[in-house]
Amino acid sequence: MPKPHLDPIADEVWRLLNAGANAGKTRSPFTMLQAATIGLDGSPRVRTVVLRRVCREQRSVMFHTDVRSAKVAELRQDARIALVGCDLDTGIQIRLHGSARIVDAPHETRDIWTASRPRTLIVYRTPLAPATPVASPAEAHATTAGEDIDSSAGFENFCLIDVAVSKIDYLDLNPAGHVRASFTFDAGAWRGEWIAP
Structure with missing residues (x-):
């Protein structure tokens, strides 16, 4: 566990991440995070992902994506990933570092697919892999209005x-004085320390 004086910071980090994954009609600033991977050519790659699940006990955060996307190929080559979220109103930034596991076995993904909103799943129904060049935006659309859609279309x-989180960096840009803390998971336990902003 973190040092006692850092416990409230660790609690706040996981509370904010949990709020991000469980946002309702009012989005949390931590619903959409920037995810950085190492490109196949060794250069950095960053994109926005939607936080879907958080489990503090397993130090896990999860998002879903298209298995045909570049980020999946990148994570298959190098599982290291970094995520960052920021609440511009409060000045709080959370950075996560960890190792990604690609979960594509139907017995592990079916329940999450079934529980997802249809408008969220439409992107998986397109016949084209993400980033495929198209002549017009409409060419990339999966279906047109009024078509009868199989509920499992695109599941493949x-x-x-x-993401198994191994390091957390918390920054609070409080006008009264910036506060920054770092938490590292090592030898089965979290170690926390204050660091300079």
Whole structure:
């Protein structure tokens, strides 16, 4: 566990992440995070992902994506990933570092697919892999209005990215004085320390 004086910070980090994954109509600033991977050519790659699940006990955060996407190929080559979220109103930034596990086995993904909103799943129904060049935006659309859609259409393109968090960086840009803390998971326990902003 973190040092006692850092416990409230660790609690706040996981509370904010949990709120991000469980946002309702009012989005949390931590619902959409920036995810950084190492490109196949060794250069950095960053994109926005939607936080879907958080489990503090397993130090896990999860998002889903298209198995045909570049980020999946990148994570298959190098599982290291970094995520960052920021609440511009409060000045709080959370950075996560960890190792990604690609979850694409149907017995592990079916329940999450079934529980997802249809408008969320439409992106997996397109016949084209993400980033495929198209002549017009409409060419990339999966279906047109009024078509009868099989509820499992696109399931073969759906996967989860489960990140085992190994380091957390918390920054609070409080006008009264910036506060920054770091938490590292090592030898089965979290170690926390204050660091300079």
